[in-house]
Amino acid sequence: MAVTDVLVVTDSDAVMSLVTFTVGSYWGVLIRRASTCEVAAEKIAERAPQAVVVDADMAQACGMMQTMNTRNIPVIVINDNAAGEGSALRIPPPFRPERLRAALEGITAAI
Known part of the structure; x- marks a missing residue:
């Protein structure tokens, strides 16, 4: 089963555009x-x-x-240099589309 429904949480139009282009157009998510x-x-x-x-x-x-951990929803945090917190997968800057695709492919393999 592939990931078909992704919620993007950002107040940045630039981030939204990058994620939409990277994920939506590539997989039809x-x-x-x-x-x-x-x-x-x-x-x-x-x-x-x-x-x-x-x-x-x-x-x-x-x-x-905290919210995602209690619901068992995988979280990918982009543009994050912080040390790991919880079970989130963290992708450091600069944003690279292939990193996000690889993270989602890893989630797909797990479901």
Whole structure:
């Protein structure tokens, strides 16, 4: 089974465009966007995504790791230099599309 539903949590149009181009056009994945912590929580409550891609600033602001860990939803934190927290997969800057694709392929292999 492939990842077909990804929630992207970012307030950056540039990050959203990069993720959409990298993932959506390559795999035809449904990409849902949340530009605030509140919208992310609502979208997760409506329908849990198979994976969450979140930029580092939003991950910290939303407390995203705790929520995702309790729901067993894989989280990929992009543009993050921090040491690992929780079970999130972290992709350091600079953003490289192949890193995100590889991370999602790893999630796909696990489901």
